[in-house]
Amino acid sequence: MNIISAWWEKICQPLDGFLWRKNIADPIIRPILRNQIFASCFFLILGSALYFAFPWIFWFGCGLGGMTWIVFGWTRLFSGSPPDKFDRTLVLRVLSRFYLRLILFALLLYLALAVASAPPGAIVAGMIAGAALAAALFLYYLRR
Numbered sequence: 001m002n003i004i005s006a007w008w009e010k011i012c013q014p015l016d017g018f019l020w021r022k023n024i025a026d027p028i029i030r031p032i033l034r035n036q037i038f039a040s041c042f043f044l045i046l047g048s049a050l051y052f053a054f055p056w057i058f059w060f061g062c063g064l065g066g067m068t069w070i071v072f073g074w075t076r077l078f079s080g081s082p083p084d085k086f087d088r089t090l091v092l093r094v095l096s097r098f099y100l101r102l103i104l105f106a107l108l109l110y111l112a113l114a115v116a117s118a119p120p121g122a123i124v125a126g127m128i129a130g131a132a133l134a135a136a137l138f139l140y141y142l143r144r
Helices: 005-019 027-049 055-079 088-115 120-142
Strands: none
Touching: 005 027, 027 055, 027 120, 055 088, 055 120, 088 120
């Protein structure tokens, strides 16, 4: 058994199963989320291992993880309701979840910047990379 097939069986299939159980069954969106989760975990683990030499890698992973969390939340919200069910209650759910997520993200960002003295450029770069990664993966899987 080579390393790629072992990685696929031990990590990718359970993560795809987790996303499937969370009602994310779209063949384009599920691999996008899976790859974003992998990228976030990669930079968080690498940043944790090299924190004392390169702390910006860890905070880059935190920004990437924040963007992954936002994409995951939006995906779960819109995959649970079919397009013909867009009504007033869906708008209220979208707005309430958006503001709750915004408040929590702002609190975590404040804690990272004020308490942990995180470099703001690394967090912003991680968020930009997360958005760019989601857009690039969407275009890639859309063409396939």
